[in-house]
Amino acid sequence: MVKNIVMYLVVVNLLAFACFGIDKQKAKMHQWRISEKALLGIAICGGSLGAICGMRIFHHKTKHPKFSVGLPVILLIQAVAAIIAYTMFGL
Numbered sequence: 227m228v229k230n231i232v233m234y235l236v237v238v239n240l241l242a243f244a245c246f247g248i249d250k251q252k253a254k255m256h257q258w259r260i261s262e263k264a265l266l267g268i269a270i271c272g273g274s275l276g277a278i279c280g281m282r283i284f285h286h287k288t289k290h291p292k293f294s295v296g297l298p299v300i301l302l303i304q305a306v307a308a309i310i311a312y313t314m315f316g317l
Contacts, residue, residue: 235272242273246280246287253286262292266300274301 245268249260265287269277278297280286287293 238268238271238273239276239279242268242276243280243283246277247284250284250286262287262290266292266296269297269300272304274304 242265245260245265249265252259265277274297277293278301281288281293281297
């Protein structure tokens with residue numbers, strides 16, 4: 227079970243990271259963009275660390291408080307939830 231959770235988190239974080247890079251490229255080329263709702267949704271689904279790394283590396287959405295503050299808050303909530311799950315259920 228733990229292996230499945232780790233695999234899921236790796237995949238969703240890589241996806242979040244890639245989405246920030248793709249959206250940045252599309253923004254530069256004035257093309258169709260990935261919605262902010264989708265970017266935040268991927269972070270909420272466990273990809274917050276990948277989203278933060280993508281935001282920092284690609285310098286994308288760094289001036290938007292929804293992302294510059296919101297993503298670290300999501301990560302903090304997920305970390306607390308993981309600690310609680312580990313202590314209560316041994317996951």
